Amino acid sequence: MKRIFQSEQQRDAELALLKCTPCPHCKHIGAMNRHGYLRGYDEQHFKHKAVRAVRVFCSNRGNAAGCGRTFSLWVATKVKRLFLDTKPLWQFLRLAVTTGNKFKAFASLESCMSHSAVYRIWKRFTQKQSVIRTKLAAIRPPPQRQADGPASNPLLATLEHLRAVADSAGQDDPIAAFQVLTQSFFL
DSSP states (O other): OOOEESSHHHHHHHHHTGGGSBOTTTOOBSOEEEEEEEEEOOSTTSSSOEEEEEEEEEOOSTTOOOOOOEEEEEETTBOTTOSSBHHHHHHHHHHHHHHSOHHHHHHTTTOOSOTHHHHHHHHHHHHTHHHHHHHHHHHSOOOOOOTTTGGGOHHHHHHHHHHHHHHHHTOSOHHHHHHHHHTSOOO
């Protein structure tokens, strides 16, 4: 069962078929129910919590033979445990890598996040390089490098590989395309 969807319509279509879908944990059919929402702050609703994902419960109550575990169904434009959506995150990473100035790149977003958030996001990105590159390589080989190009900057090479994967998938948002294709979160 997919857990990250390209759009809310695709996610809602999957939710409509919950009773016909096997649980990803116990494989039981017929015990899945909606179990509320994951709410959190995001860019569009930074003063009030907004719906970020939908929770699903495999019922083990009463006569149901489910496992009692829950999981979430996400839309690809949201990143788990991050205030920013995928497009501003891409813009920040691209500017930070090309200009070498994380603070100015983050300031260009005009986000209401604190200044220290820049460094936490950057740390998460640099620490997940091996995971991101391994998953990208499974989808598509990295683009050819030029002698004076991104070979000297592995972060730039990662972003170019992300862009190439998104282009081959016909997507305009590289991070959302990564999340849908790998069914895992970017950061």
